[in-house]
Amino acid sequence: MTADIAKENAHPRDLAQGLRDSVPVVVAAMPFGFLFGALAVENGLTAFEAVLMSATIFAGASQMVGIDLFGQKVAPWLIVLSILAVNFRHVLYSATTGRRIAHWGPVQRLLGFFLLVDPMFAEAERRGETHGTVTFGWYMGAALPLYVCWVVEAWLGALFGNLLPDPHALGIDFLLPIYFLGLVMSFRKRSFWLPVVLMSAVVSMIAYRTVGSPWHVSIGAVAGVALAATMAPGARTRKEES
Amino acid sequence: MSTTAWIILVGAFLTFLTRIGGHLVLSRFERIHPRVEAGLNAVPAAVLTTLVAPSAMNGGVPEIAALATGVVVSLVAGGMMPMFLSSAAVLILLRHLTG
Numbered sequence: 001m002t003a004d005i006a007k008e009n010a011h012p013r014d015l016a017q018g019l020r021d022s023v024p025v026v027v028a029a030m031p032f033g034f035l036f037g038a039l040a041v042e043n044g045l046t047a048f049e050a051v052l053m054s055a056t057i058f059a060g061a062s063q064m065v066g067i068d069l070f071g072q073k074v075a076p077w078l079i080v081l082s083i084l085a086v087n088f089r090h091v092l093y094s095a096t097t098g099r100r101i102a103h104w105g106p107v108q109r110l111l112g113f114f115l116l117v118d119p120m121f122a123e124a125e126r127r128g129e130t131h132g133t134v135t136f137g138w139y140m141g142a143a144l145p146l147y148v149c150w151v152v153e154a155w156l157g158a159l160f161g162n163l164l165p166d167p168h169a170l171g172i173d174f175l176l177p178i179y180f181l182g183l184v185m186s187f188r189k190r191s192f193w194l195p196v197v198l199m200s201a202v203v204s205m206i207a208y209r210t211v212g213s214p215w216h217v218s219i220g221a222v223a224g225v226a227l228a229a230t231m232a233p234g235a236r237t238r239k240e241e242s
Numbered sequence: 243m244s245t246t247a248w249i250i251l252v253g254a255f256l257t258f259l260t261r262i263g264g265h266l267v268l269s270r271f272e273r274i275h276p277r278v279e280a281g282l283n284a285v286p287a288a289v290l291t292t293l294v295a296p297s298a299m300n301g302g303v304p305e306i307a308a309l310a311t312g313v314v315v316s317l318v319a320g321g322m323m324p325m326f327l328s329s330a331a332v333l334i335l336l337r338h339l340t341g
Contacts, residue, residue, distance in 0.1 A: 052251075053250045056250060057250065066250070089292075093261070093285065094260065094261050095282060096286070098265030114258060118290070118293070176293075177294050177297040177309070178309065178312055180293045182316060184290045185313065192284060197288075204292035208295075217293065220292035222288075224291065
């Protein structure tokens with residue numbers, strides 16, 4: 001474990017590159033960090049609870065759903081279940097990125113998985129695609145600024161939320177979908193990209209209308225993943241070899 | 243500690259379980275079937291699409307125009323920042339015009 005850390009620290013360039021890669025992510029997430037703090041206080045949370053939520057859950061969408069439900073005074077178990085439902089997609093992230101960080105020490109992996117939010121997952125997959133491996137140094141360089149800023153933003157948003165400008169006029173409420181679309185586009189070189197995107201888009205929209213949010217995320221994602229698994233050409237030949 | 247804080251901590255614990263769970267299940271298998279592999283490689287595009295699609299469906303002209311701009315710019319220019327900035331600019335401009 002200590003040997004692992006020493007080995008990883010031998011690549012300070014990875015850490016620096018990670019810090020550089022974190023910049024656009026921190027910028028895109030920033031309005032939502034403030035917005036979360038402001039809305040949390042508006043929905044009856046204290047500044048401490050808002051910061052606690054950002055520091056321990058660290059998942060924007062589920063935090064927004066959580067404070068929305070706190071404001072409506074619904075049963076505690078229902079709030080917990082909703083947070084779990086929104087974050088269920090992380091199971092897929094964990095399985096996917098786990099392959100790339102399997103060479104880390106156990107404590108490093110626990111820390112890495114704790115920080116595995118949407119943009120970190122996407123950035124780690126891109127890093128693995130371009131560099132072959134994802135080092136602990138790069139990952140922390142990319143993830144820690146995001147985490148620290150996210151927690152500080154919740155605190156500042158809770159304190160100064162009433163000073164926020166109109167989010168609609170500035171387009172702030174729609175920046176995250178735009179950022180996620182950019183990430184979708186960045187994976188377009190992968191096999192079955194277009195069929196997967198079309199399948200997930202159509203199924204998630206149908207699920208959004210019928211089953212409702214947040215389940216449309218998991219249902220749409222599973223449909224796209226299942227399509228890719230079905231279309232995989234190497235499956236039959238590889239089976240014959242074994 | 244307040245009920246709210248307890249709800250937050252239980253939610254955080256379950257969130258952490260989802261983040262290690264997929265890896266724990268998958269690491270029990272010595273070899274990963276090619277179909278599973280192909281499925282996992284599709285996870286980024288599949289999940290991120292579901293985060294965009296309903297916003298597009300519920301969006302008006304500014305939102306859909308912004309997303310269309312984003313698709314075209316990333317196909318032509320590549321890279322995140324040109325796409326992000328042009329898409330946001332179209333969104334803000336059209337919201338002010340139609341607003």
